[in-house]
Amino acid sequence: MTDIVAxxxxxxxxxxxxxxxxxxxGHAGLIIGLAILLTCLLMALFAPLVAPHDPYAQDLLSRFxxxxxxxxxxxxxxxxxxxxxxDYLSRLLYGAQISLIIGIGTAIVSGIIGTTIGIAAGYFxxxxxxxxxxxxxxxxxxxxILIALAVVALFGSSxxxxxxxxxxxxxxxxxxxxxxxxxxxxxxxxxxxxxxQGASTLQIVRHEILPNLLNNLLIVATLEMAQAIVLEAxxxxxxxxxxxxLPSWGLMISEGKASILFEPWLITIPGIALFLLVLGTNLxxxxxxxxxxxxxxx
Amino acid sequence: xxxxxQNLNVMIPTQGGPLHAVQDVSFSVSKGETLCIVGESxxxxxxxxxxxxxxxxxxxKRSASRMTFDGQDMITMSDKQIRALRGNRLSMIFQEPMTAxxxxxxxxxxxxxxxxAHRRGNREAARQRAVYLLERVGIAKAAERLGQYPHxxxxxxxxxxxxxxxxxxxxxxxxxxxxxxxxxxxxxAELLRLLAELQKSMGLGMIMIxxxxxxxxxxxxxxxxxxxxxxxxxxxxxxxxxxxKHPYTRALLGSVPDPSHPRMxxxxxxxxxVPSLVQKMEGCHFRDRCAFAxxxxxxxxxxxxxxxxxxxxxxxxxxxxxxxxxxxx
Numbered sequence: 001m002t003d004i005v006a007x008x009x010x011x012x013x014x015x016x017x018x019x020x021x022x023x024x025x026g027h028a029g030l031i032i033g034l035a036i037l038l039t040c041l042l043m044a045l046f047a048p049l050v051a052p053h054d055p056y057a058q059d060l061l062s063r064f065x066x067x068x069x070x071x072x073x074x075x076x077x078x079x080x081x082x083x084x085x086x087d088y089l090s091r092l093l094y095g096a097q098i099s100l101i102i103g104i105g106t107a108i109v110s111g112i113i114g115t116t117i118g119i120a121a122g123y124f125x126x127x128x129x130x131x132x133x134x135x136x137x138x139x140x141x142x143x144x145i146l147i148a149l150a151v152v153a154l155f156g157s158s159x160x161x162x163x164x165x166x167x168x169x170x171x172x173x174x175x176x177x178x179x180x181x182x183x184x185x186x187x188x189x190x191x192x193x194x195x196x197q198g199a200s201t202l203q204i205v206r207h208e209i210l211p212n213l214l215n216n217l218l219i220v221a222t223l224e225m226a227q228a229i230v231l232e233a234x235x236x237x238x239x240x241x242x243x244x245x246l247p248s249w250g251l252m253i254s255e256g257k258a259s260i261l262f263e264p265w266l267i268t269i270p271g272i273a274l275f276l277l278v279l280g281t282n283l284x285x286x287x288x289x290x291x292x293x294x295x296x297x298x
Numbered sequence: 299x300x301x302x303x304q305n306l307n308v309m310i311p312t313q314g315g316p317l318h319a320v321q322d323v324s325f326s327v328s329k330g331e332t333l334c335i336v337g338e339s340x341x342x343x344x345x346x347x348x349x350x351x352x353x354x355x356x357x358x359k360r361s362a363s364r365m366t367f368d369g370q371d372m373i374t375m376s377d378k379q380i381r382a383l384r385g386n387r388l389s390m391i392f393q394e395p396m397t398a399x400x401x402x403x404x405x406x407x408x409x410x411x412x413x414x415a416h417r418r419g420n421r422e423a424a425r426q427r428a429v430y431l432l433e434r435v436g437i438a439k440a441a442e443r444l445g446q447y448p449h450x451x452x453x454x455x456x457x458x459x460x461x462x463x464x465x466x467x468x469x470x471x472x473x474x475x476x477x478x479x480x481x482x483x484x485x486x487a488e489l490l491r492l493l494a495e496l497q498k499s500m501g502l503g504m505i506m507i508x509x510x511x512x513x514x515x516x517x518x519x520x521x522x523x524x525x526x527x528x529x530x531x532x533x534x535x536x537x538x539x540x541x542x543k544h545p546y547t548r549a550l551l552g553s554v555p556d557p558s559h560p561r562m563x564x565x566x567x568x569x570x571x572v573p574s575l576v577q578k579m580e581g582c583h584f585r586d587r588c589a590f591a592x593x594x595x596x597x598x599x600x601x602x603x604x605x606x607x608x609x610x611x612x613x614x615x616x617x618x619x620x621x622x623x624x625x626x627x
Contacts, residue, residue, distance in 0.1 A: 126356065189397040196351055197385030197412040197463070207411065211402045 030287025036280025044096040052078070053087035055094045055247045060085050064263050079269055082255060088266070091247035092273055098248045099229050099277060102163055106228035107221040109167025114174020115217060119205055121175070122182025132175065139172045145234065152240040159242050162235060166228045173224060177216050185212050215292040222285030226278045233274055249274045300471055300503040301350070302326040304364035308342070308349050311357055314576045319345040319358075321527040325520075327471065327503040332494070334506045334514045334535070336550070337524035340572055343507045346524070347473045350505070351390060352380045368470065386416040389469035393476040395456035399448040405459055406444030412466045424466075431462040435492060454485040461493065471503040478513065490517060511554050515539055523547050526583035527575050529601065533608040543610040546584045582612070590614045 025031070043050070065081040066073045067088070073080065079088035121132030144166075151165045185191060185208070194204050233250030235241035242248045249270040256266030308320035320342045327333045335343045349360050352372075365372045367388065372380070392398040399408060409431070410424035417424075425444065432440035435458040448456060457477065464472055474493065478486040494517045497504050508514060514521055518535040523544065531544040542548045549568045559565065570587035573579060582599050585591040594613060601609040 189392050189394055190400040192353065193390075193392060193398045193460075193463075194400075195353060195384070196390045198381045198383070198415060199385075199411075200381060203415070207403070208400055212400075 027287045027291055029283040030291065033280045033283030033285075033287055036276055037284055040096050040100060040277050040280070043093050044100045047090075047093040047097060051087075051090035051093045052076075053090045055086060055090040056245055058084040058086055064259070066263070067265055067269070070265070080263075080265055082252070082266055083259065086247075088252075088269060091252060092249070092270060095247040095249045095252060095270065095273070096277075098159065098242060098246060099232065099274070101159065102166070102232040102242075103225035103229045103281070105163040106166040106170060107225040109164060110169075110171040110224055110228075111174050111217060111221055113168065114171030114220075115178050115213070117171070118175040118178025119182050119209060119213075122179040123186055123201070123205065123209065125183070125186075129179075132179065136172055136175050136179075139169070142169065144169050144231065148231065148235055149238065149240050152235065157235075157240055157243050159246070162232055162241055166231055170224050170227060173220050174217070177220050178213055181213050181216055182209055185209050215288065219285050219289045219292075222281050222288065226281040226285070229274070229278055229281070299326050300329050300331075300368055301505075302364060302366045303350070303362060306346065306349065306362040306365065307360070308345050308354065309359045310345075310355070311359075312576060316578075317576050318527055318578055319575060320349065323522075323524070323527075323529050325522050325529070325532065327505055329470065329503050330498065330501045331519045332497060332504045332506060332517050333520050333522065334508060334518035335522045335524060336508060336511065336514055338509055338572060340575075341524045342527040342575075343524050344475055347390070347475050347505065347507050350473060351384060351388065352377075382416070385412050385469075386467045387470050389464040389467070389472050391457075391461055391464050391472060391474040391477045394480050395453055395460050396480070398460050399456060401448055404445055404447055405451075409444070409459070409463055409466060412463060416467050427466060428462070431465055432459070434465075434496070435459075435462045436488075437462075453481055454489070457481060457485075457489060458492070461489075461496070465496065465500070468500070469502065471505070472497070473505045473507070475507045476509070477506070479508075479510075486513075493517070511551065523550070526573055526579070528583055528611060530584065530611045531609065532601070533605070533610075537605060537608050541605065541608075543604045543608070543615040544584075544612045545588050545590055545614070547610075 059081070062077060062081045063083060063085045065077045065085070067080040068075055068078050070080070077087050077089070079092060081087055082091070117132050117135065121129040147169060148162075148165050152161060155161050191204060191208050194208050199207070232241055232248065233253070236248045236250030237254040239254065241250055244251065252270040253267050253274075256263070256270070260267055303326065304324045306320055306323045307318070310317045310319050323342070323346055325333060325335075335346060337343050345354070345358075348354050349358075350365075350372075352375075354360060362373060367383065375383075399405070403411075406425065406428060409428040410421060413419060413424040413427055414421065428444060429440045432443060437443055437455060437458055443451075443459075448459075451459065457480075461477070477493065478489055481489065490513060493504070496502070506513075506517065514535065521531075521533060521535050521538045522529055523531040523538070523546065525546050531538065531542070531547045533541075533543075538547065539551070542551055546568075553566045553568060555565055568587055573583060573586060580598060581596040582588070582591070585595040588595070592614075599611050599613055601611045602615075604610050604615050
């Protein structure tokens with residue numbers, strides 16, 4: 001009897017691990033999304049080491065140099081060069097930094113704002129909830145692009161301004177999701193139990209509510225990240241995103257649009273990069289949702 | 299006297315008007331005593347318990363002429379003072395062990411957190427206390443269990459953990475809100491025995507809220523019977539079971555299923571349903587369902603002494619059961 005009991009835990013553990021592994025390893029979307037995002041992350045982190053050229057160095061002799069697979073392309077400029085002769089591959093690598101900083105920064109800023117509002121609304125209910133819902137509705141009524149354009153026009157464009165503006169505009173989904181889940185968690189007995197054990201509101205939020213919200217928050221964060229990346233590109237394209245010499249992907253598209261007929265790769269290359277990054281982020285979010293819901297996918 | 303509650307009232311505003319969930323409830327518990335609050339669903343027994351711990355919904359209004367815990371006035375206590383009391387000297391065991399534990403923390407973390415919050419002790423002392431208590435509530439390999447998550451335990455084990463959690467800081471009073479309802483019968487009996495044993499050996503005061511009269515007869519020292527927000531009878535357990543005075547108490551005892559009951563015959567039950575508490579009722583709350591009800595029952599009825607430490611809220615405590623109720627014990 002004791003032998004059996006003693007030998008079960010490792011066996012159970014192994015079985016549990018075997019059960020858990022296919023759950024996320026077997027999710028194609030999650031793996032693809034994770035791979036794309038990791039690639040972008042590595043590109044951004046190691047850009048200074050990997051980039052063949054200085055992304056700001058102009059070389060008028062190689063203006064509009066075509067990428068290597070085009071006629072006249074060379075391995076010196078693998079992805080060609082733009083209208084100022086700056087190496088496109090280097091700019092693309094450094095551009096990943098900007099996209100990711102904007103994406104992650106915005107997700108963090110909006111996550112903090114949204115989660116605070118959402119938890120307060122869900123936990124306290126009543127008047128606090130009404131006020132929070134008013135702010136959420138007011139926020140939903142604002143056109144994001146227009147407000148962002150106005151703010152950037154007022155305060156001037158820089159990476160920080162764009163990030164904070166988007167962060168202040170994209171917290172609504174965080175707030176709604178955390179509010180709904182908090183209302184649900186609030187009525188769980190373990191929250192009352194914590195209260196009965198003398199826990200303060202802050203302790204309850206930190207130990208009981210937040211850990212239970214974490215997977216929802218992660219999923220929303222990936223969605224907001226993707227949205228922030230696209231919005232930054234849109235703002236940069238409109239000329240009100242990050243300022244000019246920085247190699248933002250949106251800015252690269254904007255600068256390339258003049259030569260769309262003769263050097264189309266100037267637009268398609270950053271376009272594809274942007275598309276892949278957003279796709280990867282969304283796939284990751286979708287995958288996370290699928291593997292963390294108890295019902296599983298399909 | 300550990301806990302003394304006099305004239306506790308709880309009013310909950312609803313769309314239909316104020317709901318008087320608890321009306322003029324008085325009782326007291328001493329150290330080492332088990333008080334059972336009995337009544338059917340919706341009679342206000344859980345609300346009474348929650349109001350003791352200050353955990354009513356925010357909209358609910360609580361008032362009492364007297365409410366003391368170990369001599370301290372609980373009515374005027376600040377939130378902070380109540381918090382220092384909860385979990386430390388005053389503890390609660392829940393009905394549903396499945397949801398009373400946070401699914402994301404290990405048992406060890408949940409047990410030690412309470413202790414550390416109140417005792418400011420180190421984690422090692424808290425761990426030792428947790429292991430000791432888990433063994434005390436009959437969990438083998440307690441030290442290993444500390445690393446487990448609630449989903450790895452069965453319902454009975456979880457309820458034992460919940461009990462251990464309630465005992466972490468050596469409370470003086472435990473409120474148990476139907477602690478065995480969610481468990482199957484054999485585990486129920488085991489846990490009751492455990493609770494009774496812990497209570498006696500630690501000298502705890504215990505308030506047990508239940509609708510299970512069999513359970514009451516086994517562990518109660520004193521019984522409060524509630525009906526529609528009011529205390530209708532309050533007596534020592536032995537006295538109540540031998541000599542129930544209120545017609546409702548008698549009917550309740552009469553509706554305990556009896557194995558010798560003839561087959562295919564309907565089980566005895568009390569006709570009618572509990573009245574709504576939204577409108578304040580004048581007179582006896584039980585009169586619509588009472589076999590002895592008369593015009594005199596339409597005036598407010600006070601609790602009157604009907605024996606040594608035995609009070610009942612009825613003017614006809616002497617009346618004999620009519621024929622229909624002759625099966626009552």
